[in-house]
Amino acid sequence: MAISLSKGQKVDLTKTNPGLSKVIVGLGWDTNKYDGGNDFDLDASVFCTNGAGKVNSEKDFIFYNNSQNENGSIVHTGDNRTGEGEGDDEAVKVDLSAVPADVEKIAFCITIHDADARGQNFGQVSNAFVRIVNEATNEEVIRFDLGEDFSVETAVTVGELYRHNGEWKFNAIGSGYKDGLAGLCRDYGLNIA
Template sequence: MAISLSKGQKVDLTKGNPGLTKVVVGLGWDVNKYDGGNDFDLDTSVFLLAENGKVASDADFVFYNNTTGGNGSVVHSGDNRTGDGDGDDESVIIDLQGVPASVQKIAFTITIHEGDARNQNFGQVSNSYVRILNEQNNEELIRYDLGEDFSIETALVVGELYRHNGEWKFSATGSGYQGGLAALATDFGLQVG
């Protein structure tokens, strides 16, 4: 039975699931009726963060153009440009034991591709969620439904996996940003531009 989280809640992942080594982090969303003439392309990006909350290099930024990071321990499924259909729109497979020791936190984000230029924002998106599955049997362990709390934002940090006393935990973050992926990337220590 999956644990359902609310914004701000934290839950233990590995302690309560002994033997868990690989997880799939699935992210999904639906676009409300929208007739702006442009595609509505949401993207999942993953930031592998050191103790200081920043990436050590560009290689710690995993997204559709750099689908593998953390010495192969984090693998992105690739870009889904429409969000159509049921189930996860994009997913990330993580080998928890393979994550380099220098990575203390893995942040999962969803951004709207060219959201500002296309006049798109998360007020036009519904049913956003992140869930964590056991990669071996596809059992859903944790789920966080983001709700409809966003209107003008073009980027969201949906949640974070982080190390705590030798175990992995998950935090339901749910914080919105204006400025899209560039704003997020800058906050996480990447040079943008």
């Protein structure tokens, strides 16, 4: 049975699930009906950071146009432009045993594409979640439902996998950004034009 987390809660992943190495991180959301007439396109992205919380290079920023890290241990499975339907809208496969040693944290984020131009924000998004699934058994291990805490934000760091004493843990973050992807990139040490 999956562990359901609250914002700020941290939980062991590999210690409580011995032998777990390959996981799927599923991200999902729904958009409210009254959205101003523009389509919503939410995107999942991943920042692989060092102990200081910064990426070492652009290759450590994984999204629909850079679908995997250098050694292929973290793979974005593709862009969903509508968010229609049940279940995960976008997913990232992670082979925990193969993640490079210099990656201490793997942060999972959701941004709204062209949010400013379309007048959109996370106040118009509901039922957002992140879940971790054991790839071998398809069993949901951890789930974090973000709730309705956002109003003007256009990007959210939903959670992160991080190393602690040789084991992987998950931290339910749920932290929003008003300045979207640019704010995320700035905080994770990536310069974007």
